[in-house]
Amino acid sequence: RKEVEQDPGPFNVPEGATVAFNCTYSNSASQSFFWYRQDCRKEPKLLMSVYSSGNEDGRFTAQLNRASQYISLLIRDSKLSDSATYLCVVPGYYGGSQGNLIFGKGTKLSVKP
């Protein structure tokens, strides 16, 4: 299994739809996870952190399944402004002082009117 693996998409959905992305990871010792959002030709920006079983922030819900080693991101009531690439991020190793992160290649979302 690759360190971090995501479906590259693209996911093309209409406004108002619910869409879910999955991400699998190989390091079973990983304790925290992140979803970043990257707009075209821009830097990645932190969307959500996931430290326990999940996290919810408005229309966005992240869930963690440690047994199966995957995390998911659910977006409800999609907006045009949600169109972006979503990066799944996992720590390279547990407890390291440098805090190196492993970035997935991203899942591209396109929300259409």
Place this chain on the structure above:
Amino acid sequence: SQTIHQWPATLVQPVGSPLSLECTVEGTSNPNLYWYRQAAGRGLQLLFYSVGIGQISSEVPQNLSASRPQDWQFILSSKKLLLSDSGFYLCAWSSLGGFRDTQYFGPGTRLTVL
């Protein structure tokens, strides 16, 4: 609040020319600093990270180098650019370290080597 700056925003350089990209961080002390490269259609690749002044770790062999002359300053350099050095260069910082570390990115430098 913390801010991170990178410059230049865009750069076009000929093969064999030198390179110097600068990253500065404000509003935090002793941050961990990182240089990433994102090639077209590919994921982020960690190039270098630094936990303090003068402390540089390299993740991949390459013709690039990094330096940290000040706590708030991180520089990416090359003596002779290759075509394969083209890409989107991102600087990031983090403060906590450990497994709860979150990294925050600068606006990036888009480098094209011709």
